[in-house]
Amino acid sequence: MMNILYCGDSNIEKGLMISVLSLVDHIDTELNIYVMTMELETEKKKYKPVSDPVVDALDEYVKNSKFGGFVKKINITALFNKTIPQANINTRFTPYCMVRLFADQVPELPDKILYLDNDVVCRRDIKDLYYLNMNDHEVAGVLDYYGKWFFRNRKRNADYINSGVLLMNLDMIRRTGLFRECRKMCSESKMFMPDQSAINKLAEAKRLLPRKFNEQRRLRHNTVLQHFTTSFRFFPWIHTVSVKPWDVEKMHNVLKLHEYDDLLDRYQAFKRRIGYDEE
Secondary structure, eight states: EEEEEOBBGGGGGGHHHHHHHHHHOOOOSSSEEEEEEEOOESSSSSOBBOOOOHHHHHHHHHSSSOOEEEEEEEHHHHHHHHHHOOGGTTTSSSSGGGGGGGHHHOOSSSSSSEEEEETEOSSSSSHHHHSSSTTEEEEEEEEETHHHHHHHOOSSSOOOTTTTEEEEHHHHHHHHTHHHHHHHHHHHOOOOOHHHHHHHHHOSSSEOGEEEEBOSSSSOOOEEEOOOEEEOOOOOEEEEEOTTTTOOHHHHTTTTTTHHHHHHHHHHHHHHHHTTOOO
């Protein structure tokens, strides 16, 4: 059995569908998938939670897969409102990036869980990642491709991890109070990438993982999980490239990537079958 966590608002739905379908393709055990979401209205925007129809359709899909499991929605609106990360609520990063920091306060979440961003696609079985011994570690992750240079702590080797793929020992986190301290920091200090910055600054027991478990740059032969983050390109000029798995034309024309065509075809069919309205 594997426990997986996603977090976000209705904007993660397309990525959530692709990511869950990709997991079912490659995992040969029961998948218990939790989706933490909430309602929120800030000075700048009103956010909607992940919809019940999407969660219900994914739940049916996973339940009917070879190894079974479930997809369950957890609404944490009340929890979030008790500890609003005020200093970072109106930054360029959506407040939902901090939802994962409330995982320790949800009793039904298991002691060990793998958090995935919605733009992470599974390419191979993740058992070598999921079943790592985490007894002495709060979190495990891959070095952030750019952050390992920009946020380097000179007193020690590079250890700034990307929080898009995060193996979490919730039992230890609940005991050490790591996420409680992260929430406090997000409430008091404005930060770039607030959740990731707080975790990296405050985690005392991080485990570094091989790049193949969170490939943030380009597909490689041994990639297990590919994370479609924004990247820099230096030719013919310096610019950023941001392509998400659901942007099929850009996957083909910008990234020249056809690795996931079969998955994306099934994603399109899944959307049509459930009558998903992208608007």
